[in-house]
Amino acid sequence: xxxxxxxxxxxxxxxxxxxxxxxxxxxxxxxxxxxxxxxxxxxxxxxxxxxxxxxxxxxxxxxxxxxxxxxxxxxxxxxxxxxxxxxxxxxxxxxxxxxxxxxxxxxxxxxxxxxxxxxxxxxxxxxxxxxxxxxxxxxxxxxxxxxxxxxxxxxxxxxxxxxxxxxxxxxxxxxxxxxxxxxxxxxxxxxxxxxxxxxxxxxxxxxxxxxxxxxxxxxxxxxxxxxxxxxxxxxxxxxxxxxxx
Amino acid sequence: xxxxxxxxxxxxxxxxxxxxxxxxxxxxxxxxxxxxxxxxxxxxxxxxxxxxxxxxxxxxxxxxxxxxxxxxxxxxxxxxxxxxxxxxxxxxxxxxxxxxxxxxxxxxxxxxxxxxxxxxxxxxxxxxxxxxxxxxxxxxxxxxxxxxxxxxxxxxxxxxxxxxxxxxxxxxxxxxxxxxxxxxxxxxxxxxxxxxxxxxxxxxxxxxxxxxxxxxxxxxxxxxxxxxxxxxxxxxxxxxxxxxx
DNA sequence: TCAGCTCTTTGATCCACGTCAACCCCTTTG
DNA sequence: CAAAGGGGTTGACGTGGATCAAAGAGCTGA
Numbered sequence: 363x364x365x366x367x368x369x370x371x372x373x374x375x376x377x378x379x380x381x382x383x384x385x386x387x388x389x390x391x392x393x394x395x396x397x398x399x400x401x402x403x404x405x406x407x408x409x410x411x412x413x414x415x416x417x418x419x420x421x422x423x424x425x426x427x428x429x430x431x432x433x434x435x436x437x438x439x440x441x442x443x444x445x446x447x448x449x450x451x452x453x454x455x456x457x458x459x460x461x462x463x464x465x466x467x468x469x470x471x472x473x474x475x476x477x478x479x480x481x482x483x484x485x486x487x488x489x490x491x492x493x494x495x496x497x498x499x500x501x502x503x504x505x506x507x508x509x510x511x512x513x514x515x516x517x518x519x520x521x522x523x524x525x526x527x528x529x530x531x532x533x534x535x536x537x538x539x540x541x542x543x544x545x546x547x548x549x550x551x552x553x554x555x556x557x558x559x560x561x562x563x564x565x566x567x568x569x570x571x572x573x574x575x576x577x578x579x580x581x582x583x584x585x586x587x588x589x590x591x592x593x594x595x596x597x598x599x600x601x602x603x604x605x606x607x
Numbered sequence: 608x609x610x611x612x613x614x615x616x617x618x619x620x621x622x623x624x625x626x627x628x629x630x631x632x633x634x635x636x637x638x639x640x641x642x643x644x645x646x647x648x649x650x651x652x653x654x655x656x657x658x659x660x661x662x663x664x665x666x667x668x669x670x671x672x673x674x675x676x677x678x679x680x681x682x683x684x685x686x687x688x689x690x691x692x693x694x695x696x697x698x699x700x701x702x703x704x705x706x707x708x709x710x711x712x713x714x715x716x717x718x719x720x721x722x723x724x725x726x727x728x729x730x731x732x733x734x735x736x737x738x739x740x741x742x743x744x745x746x747x748x749x750x751x752x753x754x755x756x757x758x759x760x761x762x763x764x765x766x767x768x769x770x771x772x773x774x775x776x777x778x779x780x781x782x783x784x785x786x787x788x789x790x791x792x793x794x795x796x797x798x799x800x801x802x803x804x805x806x807x808x809x810x811x812x813x814x815x816x817x818x819x820x821x822x823x824x825x826x827x828x829x830x831x832x833x834x835x836x837x838x839x840x841x842x843x844x845x846x847x848x849x850x851x852x
Numbered sequence: 853t854c855a856g857c858t859c860t861t862t863g864a865t866c867c868a869c870g871t872c873a874a875c876c877c878c879t880t881t882g
Numbered sequence: 883c884a885a886a887g888g889g890g891t892t893g894a895c896g897t898g899g900a901t902c903a904a905a906g907a908g909c910t911g912a
Contacts (some may be wrong), residue, residue: 461751469758488743509753509756514689520691561765563765567862769869799890815892
């Protein structure tokens with residue numbers, strides 16, 4: 363279905379304007395005729411298979427990417443091979459902003475499931491955003507949001523204990539699924555315990571134990587990657603107390 | 608001296624074009640006549656006394672700030688009062704980018720010493736960067752650099768042990784002092800052990816002990832806030848080994 | 853359908869860093 | 883110059899989460 367869409371000209375033409383992710387993505391706040399102009403430069407689309415990389419650290423930077431379907435993780439690697447996951451990205455979110463500063467990417471972006479992204483050539487985006495004020499502003503907001511998000515992760519890594527981190531993670535995922543029209547209470551995590559652990563600055567065993575504890579206490583029901591949140595307020599309260607630093 | 612400069616019209620006119628920080632700041636990469644246009648909108652300057660706040664979380668966002676003299680820390684606060692320092696900023700660096708996304712600031716910016724910033728009204732910056740391509744691009748680079756920096760901090764907080772974190776911090780400070788024409792080997796830290804600890808996700812005692820250890824091992828000489836780096840390669844090697852996650 | 857994966861869970865043990873507490877050194881102020 | 887207070891250092895001790903180990907549970911592919 364997706365494939366047949368992808369090759370029909372109407373679909374290409376109507377990319378952003380018909381996309382149900384526009385509220386979350388670059389077209390947010392644009393007038394209809396402005397979205398049409400954005401469509402023109404977002405022609406190309408790219409499929410990325412599960413475990414394949416959209417880009418790697420060091421790759422030359424040419425475009426940013428909007429996730430149309432699927433999800434990704436981004437990570438940076440130390441010389442000794444250890445990995446730090448810097449984020450998980452869902453549909454409508456923008457990948458590749460790290461590449462602007464040095465003109466090549468500084469992290470790796472890996473698909474967590476078979477995914478598809480809209481390729482947005484950066485030079486053309488800058489060009490268009492010089493003409494379209496609302497696009498310029500929305501793009502700045504997207505970048506700024508990434509900075510704010512990163513500060514939240516620092517808070518998490520620097521000041522919270524293991525169970526708080528996982529609670530914050532689950533609440534964040536829940537809220538993002540909800541924003542995309544999915545259930546806030548029940549969802550599939552596409553990443554492994556190891557990847558969650560890397561993101562949260564914990565070992566996978568600690569993540570697993572925290573999940574078990576939450577389940578024992580009746581906050582969530584966990585079956586492998588399938589999560590059901592049973593007591594969202596309980597999780598929120600868990601967050602409130604117990605800072606470490 | 609600074610005060611007398613600040614009120615002379617030439618000085619206001621020549622702000623960016625004569626500023627020795629242009630290489631590090633927004634004017635980087637602009638042609639001379641473009642810098643002149645930037646000067647026009649960077650008229651206002653603001654002094655911030657040590658310990659005073661340039662802005663607070665929740666303040667309406669109207670401008671970003673370039674640090675002319677002095678230094679700052681930014682932090683976010685949890686409801687329970689615990690603080691996470693998200694960064695230390697030096698001359699030429701830009702403060703306030705977090706405010707763009709929600710139209711109000713999401714963190715606090717506090718001067719670590721008596722400081723002065725250039726106020727850059729954001730609406731006018733967006734306006735000008737629609738006209739001046741090189742300014743637009745440099746601004747995007749500045750935002751992107753902040754994102755890359757944040758990823759580095761995540762790496763630090765999520766994957767490094769205490770001594771590695773402090774070593775990374777010292778090397779980073781050293782490099783930034785050097786970029787500003789100061790000694791890379793000898794400098795004054797403007798922040799307390801507690802603030803360093805908050806930034807690095809450690810308690811102040813742990814920071815203090817790590818300083819002592821580095822001193823015992825001959826890597827640095829530490830006298831309160833005065834640091835002399837004696838063996839920069841030793842510090843770098845310390846970074847290479849010993850990841851935790 | 854089975855073999856060989858990878859991912860997850862759980863238990864036992866260890867240790868890096870947090871916590872608590874005492875003391876020291878500067879700096880500031882009257 | 884004395885007193886007060888804010889940093890900073892150091893020691894003793896406790897603990898949250900890492901580490902090591904083993905077994906179970908789901909996929910994947912022949």
